[in-house]
Amino acid sequence: MTAKRDLQGAIGQFENGMRLVGSALMKLDAGETTTQPWRLPVGNDEHPSSGWYVYTRHDLTGRRNSHINNYAHTGIDLNGDWRNPETGEFRGNVDIGQPVFAVADGEIVSVGFSDRFRGGVVLKVDHFGVPLYVRYWHIGFPAGHNWFTVGETVEVGQQLGAIDEYPNGYAHLHFDMAWQPFKAHWWFTKHKEIEWANPVYILKTHCQPLEVDAMVEKSN
Numbered sequence: 703m704t705a706k707r708d709l710q711g712a713i714g715q716f717e718n719g720m721r722l723v724g725s726a727l728m729k730l731d732a733g734e735t736t737t738q739p740w741r742l743p744v745g746n747d748e749h750p751s752s753g754w755y756v757y758t759r760h761d762l763t764g765r766r767n768s769h770i771n772n773y774a775h776t777g778i779d780l781n782g783d784w785r786n787p788e789t790g791e792f793r794g795n796v797d798i799g800q801p802v803f804a805v806a807d808g809e810i811v812s813v814g815f816s817d818r819f820r821g822g823v824v825l826k827v828d829h830f831g832v833p834l835y836v837r838y839w840h841i842g843f844p845a846g847h848n849w850f851t852v853g854e855t856v857e858v859g860q861q862l863g864a865i866d867e868y869p870n871g872y873a874h875l876h877f878d879m880a881w882q883p884f885k886a887h888w889w890f891t892k893h894k895e896i897e898w899a900n901p902v903y904i905l906k907t908h909c910q911p912l913e914v915d916a917m918v919e920k921s922n
């Protein structure tokens with residue numbers, strides 16, 4: 703009788719497990735049909751993704767930025783990869799004024815500005831049912847639009863701003879992601895409590911992975 707009870711217990715557990723698997727699969731199916739493709743944060747018809755490269759990379763997933771003195775960096779820096787037709791300058795500041803875009807539908811959850819780092823916004827987006835906080839930094843106001851306010855919703859592809867001058871070096875878009883909402887003091891990095899995500903990995907999940915790889919390869 704004990705053996706039979708054990709067997710019935712095991713069957714019960716198995717059925718429970720199958721129910722959990724079934725509901726997880728249903729959620730996955732629902733997610734797949736409702737998750738829109740994202741777009742890259744930079745790039746348009748004039749300068750598509752092939753005209754951009756990732757210079758500074760995320761260093762919290764085992765990859766230090768050894769080519770720039772091992773300094774800690776969250777996220778990635780995106781730079782223009784073309785020559786300025788007026789000045790002849792290659793790379794450098796060619797991307798000043800280039801638009802930056804919402805990678806996905808989302809909500810503006812933080813806005814910041816400083817003379818040193820210029821403007822920034824944080825966009826809360828959905829990553830397969832999990833909230834993800836995406837920060838754009840060193841940008842200026844979008845033309846014809848006042849600075850975004852917290853709580854405003856934006857659509858994938860909507861312009862969030864334009865790459866601004868960067869007083870400490872060449873202009874670029876700093877782009878990073880965290881799993882928790884940004885707090886005001888997070889604007890200045892190296893806060894250990896922040897759980898950063900690797901934007902290269904996330905972008906490859908939602909956009910064309912080969913395009914993302916090509917932008918990263920150019921910095922090697």
Ligand SMILES: [Zn+2]
Nearest residue numbers: 758778779876
């Ligand atoms: Zn950066």
